[in-house]
Amino acid sequence: MTEHRVRVLAIGAHPDDIELGCGGALLRHAAVGDEIMILVMTDGGRGRLDQMPRGQEQEVAARQLGADLRWGGYADCRVPEGADAVGVIDDVLGATGADIIYTHASNDTHQDHRATAAASLAAGRRVPTILQYETPSTLHFDPTVFVDIDDLLDQKLELVRAHLSQVLRGGRVDLEALEAQARFRGYQGRVHAAEGFELARLTWEPGRSLQTPAVVGSQLARVVS
Secondary structure, three states, rough: OOOOOEEEEEEEOOOHHHHHHHHHHHHHHHHHOOEEEEEEEOOHHOOOOOOOOHHHHHHHHHHOOOEEEEEEEEOOOOOOOOHHHHHHHHHHHHHHHEEEEEEEEOOOOOHHHHHHHHHHHHOOOOOEEEEEEOOOEEEOOOOOOOOOHHHHHHHHHHHHHOOOOOOOHHHOOHHHHHHHHHHHHHHOOOOOEEEEEEEEOOOOOOOOOOOOOOOOOOOOOOOOO
């Protein structure tokens, strides 16, 4: 019997959020032939460096993933709370029929991240599995799901490097810190390097191992490979 190709929707408030938070998991999805769409809610304009085009940087990262890219159309720091943002995500969900959503953790210091998380949870009310990722501005993150990215860590760092303006700015996009974070999450997940996720919802088929792999429909990202 042919296995179902998982349809993945990764949602981020700004260019680079998705690659920082779940780039390794998306690379794992891509490696097994899953369909990936990225929705970036804003243009990230307030984080621009010397007019470097953040939109083009996001396009490069999406191509590296083999993902379709959609834009939410909001200005940086202007993701609204409520029906408007939910409607944007609803429209993309309607186009993708996503089985799984990756989105921001709800507890975050950035208002765009919080608004995007809330809108994702509302729009994804019928989506079987929702995982919430961390970024450098996330607070009190307590992951319970871990995706093994040991063999993909270098590729994840390359995805982040596509956002060159943010790497050059320094501060929160720190490649050495990302590598250390992956090692720490791997330690928590009993592997060498991992991404961690808070679990909003998981649909699992009894009789299938949650270790190799976890399942939504018939297949999810490998939690540990």
